Amino acid sequence: MSVRMTKPWTDLTDENVARLPGQTGVYEIAGASDEVVATGYAGGRSRFGLRSELADRLTELGAGHRFRYEVTVQYLSRYSELVGIAAGRIRPA
Amino acid sequence: MDLSLSYEQQSLIETVRRFVRERIVPLEDDLDPDASELPEADHERLAAETKQMGLFNLGAPAELGGPDIGTVTTSLLAIEMSQHRAGLYTPCYGVFGSAAGLAQLFGATDQQKEKYLYPTLRGEKSGFFALTEPSGGSDPGRSVRTRAVRDGDAWVLNGSKVFISGADTADYGLVFARTGSLEDGRDGLTCFILDADTPGFAVRRVIHTLRSGHYATELHFDDARVPAENMLGELNKGFGVANELLTRQRVVYSAGCLGPAYRAHEMAVEYAPQRSVFKKTLAEHEGIQWMLVDNEMDLRTATLAVLHAADLADRGRPFRTEAAVAKILASEAAGRVVDRCIQIHGGYGVTKDLPLERWYRELRIRRIGEGTTETQRMVISRDILAARHRPVLR
Numbered sequence A: 001m002s003v004r005m006t007k008p009w010t011d012l013t014d015e016n017v018a019r020l021p022g023q024t025g026v027y028e029i030a031g032a033s034d035e036v037v038a039t040g041y042a043g044g045r046s047r048f049g050l051r052s053e054l055a056d057r058l059t060e061l062g063a064g065h066r067f068r069y070e071v072t073v074q075y076l077s078r079y080s081e082l083v084g085i086a087a088g089r090i091r092p093a
Numbered sequence B: 001m002d003l004s005l006s007y008e009q010q011s012l013i014e015t016v017r018r019f020v021r022e023r024i025v026p027l028e029d030d031l032d033p034d035a036s037e038l039p040e041a042d043h044e045r046l047a048a049e050t051k052q053m054g055l056f057n058l059g060a061p062a063e064l065g066g067p068d069i070g071t072v073t074t075s076l077l078a079i080e081m082s083q084h085r086a087g088l089y090t091p092c093y094g095v096f097g098s099a100a101g102l103a104q105l106f107g108a109t110d111q112q113k114e115k116y117l118y119p120t121l122r123g124e125k126s127g128f129f130a131l132t133e134p135s136g137g138s139d140p141g142r143s144v145r146t147r148a149v150r151d152g153d154a155w156v157l158n159g160s161k162v163f164i165s166g167a168d169t170a171d172y173g174l175v176f177a178r179t180g181s182l183e184d185g186r187d188g189l190t191c192f193i194l195d196a197d198t199p200g201f202a203v204r205r206v207i208h209t210l211r212s213g214h215y216a217t218e219l220h221f222d223d224a225r226v227p228a229e230n231m232l233g234e235l236n237k238g239f240g241v242a243n244e245l246l247t248r249q250r251v252v253y254s255a256g257c258l259g260p261a262y263r264a265h266e267m268a269v270e271y272a273p274q275r276s277v278f279k280k281t282l283a284e285h286e287g288i289q290w291m292l293v294d295n296e297m298d299l300r301t302a303t304l305a306v307l308h309a310a311d312l313a314d315r316g317r318p319f320r321t322e323a324a325v326a327k328i329l330a331s332e333a334a335g336r337v338v339d340r341c342i343q344i345h346g347g348y349g350v351t352k353d354l355p356l357e358r359w360y361r362e363l364r365i366r367r368i369g370e371g372t373t374e375t376q377r378m379v380i381s382r383d384i385l386a387a388r389h390r391p392v393l394r
Helices: A014-018 A049-061 A075-087 B007-028 B040-052 B070-081 B100-107 B110-121 B182-188 B243-271 B286-314 B320-350 B356-366 B373-385
Strands: A025-030 A036-042 A066-071 B127-130 B147-151 B154-165 B172-178 B189-195 B201-207 B216-227
Touching: A014 A049, A025 A049, A025 A075, A036 A049, A036 A075, A049 A066, A075 B201, B007 B040, B007 B070, B070 B243, B070 B286, B100 B110, B100 B127, B100 B172, B100 B243, B127 B154, B154 B172, B154 B189, B154 B201, B172 B216, B182 B189, B189 B216, B243 B286, B243 B320, B243 B356, B286 B320, B320 B356, B320 B373
Parallel strands: B127 B172
Antiparallel strands: A025 A036, A025 A066, B147 B154, B147 B172, B154 B216, B172 B189, B201 B216
């Protein structure tokens, strides 16, 4: 597993979000020019895991964004890793 | 033999038990089930309360502002403080202070104490402890390969560390490096205080394990220069620093394993008479009764072993063997107890609705952390074979 999230981006739309799994995991959301505007996780209290979390983000951010995600039960440590990389506290080789 | 608790001990236990149940547990209803941190405002409010209670920085010696309550009482409180969902690895989310994890700093120079220890005790700075390497952690005398070479007024560190908690958010770390030859074993290791912003030092990744909230990291040192005055203790005597304090902490660590097990057992005892199956409550089934009996035996045996080691420590008697026995018994018994409690709760036992599944995952790590069961057995067998073994009662 790469330390940075490297999956391809998907358009953040109702249709794509509806296809997401209800599992726990982490996600990143990018704006029009690929810059990450949000990092988050679907944890143990998420209603329908990644699906409901990203549905909430879509409502909040509106159209014109893209997302990528990873299913993982270690969602908190993976989330901390992604945030640490963004903040420069974790520097992958 | 009087095993009864003093009035002071009973009073402290009651105070901490109430604090956990009234202050900590209700907050967990709103946190992620794997969370290891409180919102900052809650943390500050509760830390202020523990300071007012005179129980902040439990692991610190009295001369450094610790409450000076001895290892027995500290162990009893560790059992209480860990009786909530995150309690095993972050008892009360650290609102009782974090002094215990950096005991080596208690023996630091005055200058080092001013820069690192006192701000840590005040909660203004945090540090990490870096010993384990990719080549191993149980036998650091031979497994530490990170090298420190003297260069003018500094030491230059090269190497890597794994399974290090808190390094990505810490201000400094205690890093063990080889300054002698590999044949020197432990006598070739020196401890250094490394500032987290030192060029050449990097946290490379999070190591994802069974526990999600309180995670470990991988560190790299690439010509990281540490000022000579940041050597902690003597050259090649990194392990001489606070050795006895670390053994004491092993006793308290063992006690901490028991808190979630006590709480899980309590939950099972409450649940068994309520749930019915095959026209009887679970409590009326002999199979369940025996699980509860096995829990009771495990908890009593492990608790006595922990308190025995703690009592010897407080009386200034040798207690290394007893600390190792306590570590094995407590970490393994607690795992068995929580496993049985999950079985009694059935499907709900493995859901995140209850804390049992988190305790089950995290307790598995306790058989490895702070010296594996097998390492503790080696400690005990060495003492037996070197005729340092003593009767249990003395």
